[in-house]
């Protein structure tokens with residue numbers, strides 16, 4: 001992308017990934033080959049709409065639905081006419097069933113402080129906070145932005161929104177003020193809920209400070225609610241009179257009872273912004289009845305949940321969809337007991353995770369391959385000195401898991417008794433769509449196996465023809481209850497992004513391979529979206545940020561294979577004339593992106609080059625740059641005009657371009 005230009009061009013669909021990562025399973029790689037009761041699949045195949053209606057009936061409805069599905073491709077309405085409330089389903093009905101004293105969250109803070117929250121306590125806080133929101137003028141149909149660390153107040157704020165019928169938009173606490181501002185403005189949120197700070201590897205990160213910068217440019221925000229977390233350690237917190245309020249002070253003045261609004265099944269539940277192939281993040285819309293039905297169903301079946309005895313830990317951040325669906329809504333809808341952890345795996349030491357599992361007797365662990373590969377690198381001594389015998393099931397999500405990591409996870413963390421469920425899904429799908437079912441599906445390490453009951457996934461070739469065996473593009477052939485209902489404010493972009501590449505099919509953006517036994521192997525993104533530690537970051541977003549810097553003429557960003565994080569961000573940068581490459585300039589650019597988008601988007605490597613390989617029509621050939629980035633060991637910091645790299649790029653740039 002060039003400085004001053006808009007970028008342009010749709011997603012380039014390349015066959016690039018499809019040749020890679022081929023893993024031929026052999027007998028010894030097979031694990032847990034018990035093929036159990038397949039009746040769930042059979043029922044779903046016989047009548048998939050009826051199957052979903054059966055699952056929806058497991059929730060409490062204030063009024064029954066009239067139609068299961070109205071499908072006007074690509075717009076779906078599930079359980080139309082039905083009325084329900086998400087917080088009622090996650091809290092009140094469990095308390096009413098006598099489960100009020102069951103623990104909803106065993107919360108562990110990064111500094112080691114802990115809190116136990118029962119269902120009764122969670123309901124009480126949610127009702128009170130719902131009244132706080134009402135007191136600030138929030139009404140049904142409004143949007144509330146939430147920018148918080150992983151503290152119990154975060155699920156409280158989300159559930160309080162659902163209670164009164166306001167949609168939330170949670171923005172990951174690692175995002176910059178710019179990113180927060182853009183998301184608030186797109187959603188036109190009236191209230192922002194944040195905290196004074198959050199703990200990150202022993203440091204207090206000033207969330208309120210970031211929020212203040214963001215809110216300067218958000219005309220819709222009327223009030224900011226601030227939970228106390230880091231206190232003095234994060235430095236002084238400035239409170240703007242009339243606009244800013246301390247969480248605890250508002251709670252003290254709020255009434256204890258707040259009835260749950262009867263929401264329409266298709267009312268907006270939340271927005272969650274995700275990276276696509278353009279610089280502007282998309283506000284993915286999830287609605288009420290179908291979403292809750294499917295997250296509850298998948299959480300119960302994929303994790304083989306025994307809610308009265310399991311201690312379940314999803315080690316994601318609630319700022320991402322994994323946390324929305326599998327820390328908050330799925331587990332709570334099922335009355336599960338969860339662990340919620342504020343920190344990272346390596347702080348204060350490499351024993352923290354295993355301490356948590358041992359202390360709480362965690363039975364189900366759900367995390368990302370990046371974490372697993374990091375643990376592999378650290379070695380077995382850390383898990384080995386803990387009693388992890390409580391674990392009975394392991395899950396993986398966010399990126400393709402390589403067979404080696406899958407097998408290591410099972411051998412050294414769970415033990416041979418534990419099935420491993422590799423779960424494929426997306427922000428847009430809302431819930432897990434492809435995964436083994438424990439005790440039912442025979443696993444192959446590295447394969448997400450098959451679509452779940454009720455889901456129809458097919459791999460197709462360039463022409464949209466079904467591939468029976470081999471590589472292609474992953475598509476879904478019919479609607480599912482927790483599917484996104486659109487992109488906020490942009491129905492055309494919704495159709496164009498997800499439903500236009502292949503006629504009548506949802507295209508997920510992922511490449512996949514079908515093996516001779518019909519198993520699905522996810523191969524990674526085939527568009528310009530990178531997957532770094534399970535986080536989706538668009539190449540265009542990072543390029544836009546780079547070319548915003550006064551010194552940059554042109555930038556091309558690629559995701560290069562990385563043994564730990566899946567992909568790493570490598571930026572090829574051409575400086576404006578008169579600007580000289582230097583290690584300091586490289587650092588400055590990395591810091592610039594980090595400030596602009598957030599630390600997760602900081603390029604691992606900045607390569608300065610005076611040319612970029614382009615097609616005849618002037619499109620940068622990222623694929624070639626990815627080859628360059630993967631073909632040599634680019635260091636962790638700036639590679640300052642590495643002569644070999646520069647020479648290779650020059651060769652590519654001058655070679656007669658054949659690709660359009």
Ligand code: WTA
Pocket residue numbers: 274320321322396397398399400401422423424425426427428448508509510522523524525531534535536
């Ligand atoms: C990738 C995260 C392989 C995929 C839940 C998808 C996976 C993107 C898997 C969605 C998996 C997720 N195997 N790849 N089990 N799970 N992905 O929206 O590329 O943050 O399109 O949702 O992550 O990322 P998102």
